[in-house]
Amino acid sequence: MFNIKAKRGPCANNRVNPHEQNELRYWCQKFTCTELQLKNAVTAVGTSPESVRHFLKGKVSS
Numbered sequence: 287m288f289n290i291k292a293k294r295g296p297c298a299n300n301r302v303n304p305h306e307q308n309e310l311r312y313w314c315q316k317f318t319c320t321e322l323q324l325k326n327a328v329t330a331v332g333t334s335p336e337s338v339r340h341f342l343k344g345k346v347s348s
Contacts, residue, residue: 301333317342 303309304325313335314324319342327345331337 299335302328302335302338303333304328313338319345 302313302324304313304321310321310324314321317324317339319327323342323345324338327338327341331341
């Protein structure tokens with residue numbers, strides 16, 4: 287049996303988990319940011335998706 291975890295989204299949409307590669311990719315795509323930016327945002331404001339989105343809003347340039 288093979289692992290299809292890489293194709294899944296986050297286990298819980300109520301928190302950002304930057305420690306799981308599949309979730310890291312999901313949230314980076316959702317917030318249009320880099321892995322480093324996402325990890326810095328989680329460190330700064332915690333794992334709430336709304337807090338992370340708000341933090342990244344002014345930090346990520348197009």
